[in-house]
Amino acid sequence: MRPTPFSALMFAGCLSAAQAAAADKPVLTVYTYDSFVSDWGPGPAVERAFEADCGCDLKFVATGDGAALLSRLLLEGGQTEADVVLGLDTSLIAAARASGLFAPRPETPVRFALPVDWTDPTFLPYDWGWFAFVYDRTKIDTVPADFEALAASDLSLLIEDPRSSTPGLGLLLWIKAAYGDRAAEIWKDLADNIVTVTPGWSEAYGMFLEGEADMVLSYTTSPAYHLIAEGDDSKAAAPFAEGHYLQVEVAGKVKSSKHAALADRFLAFMTTDAFQNVLPETNWMYPAVTPSGGLPKGFETLIRPEKSLLFSPEDAAGLRDGALAEWQTALSR
Known part of the structure; x- marks a missing residue:
């Protein structure tokens, strides 16, 4: 049925009122x-x-x-x-x-x-949450227990750029907190394991799921997604003896x-x-505030680091440029 001029005017008026x-x-x-x-x-x-x-x-x-x-x-x-x-x-x-x-x-x-x-x-x-390296337990038999073991392995890694990504910056601070003056040495040894540095977390994790590397820098909570949303318990976070950096x-x-x-x-x-x-x-x-319903079933299966590493905001800011230079030097070789 075609609208009458009056109904058309009414519709136009209602639309204008809604837009206003x-x-x-x-x-x-x-x-x-x-x-x-x-x-x-x-x-x-x-x-x-x-x-x-x-x-x-x-x-x-x-x-x-x-x-x-x-x-x-x-x-x-x-x-x-x-x-x-x-x-x-x-x-x-x-x-x-x-x-x-x-x-x-x-x-x-x-x-x-x-x-x-x-x-x-x-x-x-x-x-x-805590930063962690996530892997597929069906593909990796020997899981490194710390950064030194990771660097000594032939496992391939995906990490995020610390200049654009908070996980990437968190990794710099994680290694600095765990190794102090030895951080440059750790980065030198890790450089051969790193296959790609992505701008952000989404790109790195997506590449990991496509099989582009053995491990990806993510969070201890990342396996919960696969378990709860997909019913897939194959993903796990590697517990590191040095502790894990807190975000x-x-x-x-x-x-x-x-x-x-x-x-x-x-x-x-x-x-x-x-x-x-x-x-x-x-x-x-x-x-950050415990919800009334608590955490979803499946979170109880996640690793809980025995040691949390964290610099104060001021210390993190003071260490950033030096840690970034160590990272850039190691990966440019």
Whole structure:
């Protein structure tokens, strides 16, 4: 049935009203890393949950991996469109704070379930985990017990670039924390094992799943994805005797945000079940606030490092350039 002129005018009027209402909604822009906003990441569920209550449009902008995220923000400075940055970690906090681009976060009444005390007034932790090398247990019989054994093996490795990726930077700090002045020697010995250095975690893990290398730099929690989502128990994280480097991922409010109150509301939302419950089975990390339902079945099978390694944000910043130079020298030979 063809619409009458009156009904057509009514439809046009309703459409215009709907478009106007949508235009009136404030847009909260959150810069984050690629995997967070992927179809299988936390982004879609977080967006639905927050928008159902905020009367706003939550807009995620993927910027690559975590270190690339900070680089973009520093480049844009006070002209950035970001209201919130989600995906930095303790290795980047000092540089982020020194930029002067972040405002204090709102106080939260929750107790953080972290392996370390958290008192930072600017950055809000939302999840955490340990870095690890992940492998396929059906393909590797002898698993290296430390970095020296790994370097002495003929196993091929995929790692991420520390200049663009928080796992890549975490590996630099992991080796530095474990070996100190011997870090350059470890990198020299590891260089022959490394087949590819990728810009970010997603690229490296995807290549590993395609069989491009024996092991990939990832997290102790990565095997949970395969076990829970795929029913596949073939993937495992190698426990290292030196201990494992800890990553705490954080979010911060940008000082130049035009929606400061809404940004505070989003940060507060990040500590609730609606956000924290999503993380274990989408970001595959430990939530920073224990969700009411606890961790999913399958997380109890993961390795739990006996020793956690972690530099303070200030020490990590001070060590970064020297550790990066050691890495570059080793891999350029």
